[in-house]
């Protein structure tokens with residue numbers, strides 16, 4: 001260890017000791033420094049955010065989980081002020097693979113919420129279900145680019161079925177549209193719902 005490194009490491013130790021002996025002071029000092037140096041703080045933050053995008057994302061996710069109402073209020077305020085920016089951001093998100101699932105899932109959750117108090121399947125659950133499916137649960141044809149998986153409500157939402165994992169099947173589009181809003185028993189008499197339900201293979 002060079003002399004310089006030794007000095008630095010000693011200084012670090014001193015600082016850690018001071019921090020332990022003066023709880024709260026460090027936060028207070030940082031706050032004061034930030035207030036006195038807003039541009040420097042912004043530049044530091046931008047540099048850190050550019051280097052650690054995943055840390056920033058995690059931090060926001062933690063903050064959102066801890067303060068959902070605050071965050072929703074802030075988002076509403078921002079959206080009211082920047083409607084075209086929000087529209088553009090949503091358009092961009094809804095064209096991503098996850099965004100496409102989120103849009104369809106959001107619609108299903110809204111429809112479901114209106115008539116049920118059950119917990120509806122989350123976007124993450126739906127994405128996992130779709131990713132895990134390799135073939136249509138009705139006709140058993142393997143999925144491919146030409147035959148992509150679609151989500152089917154075994155008991156249709158219009159018939160009071162829930163948007164929940166145990167009522168979801170992954171079907172090819174031809175099966176999904178020919179089943180339409182029929183119950184499974186009308187579409188495929190004799191089919192065993194408990195075998196078809198996604199809950200069975202996830």
Ligand SMILES: [Zn+2]
Nearest residue numbers: 136139172175
């Ligand atoms: Zn099929």
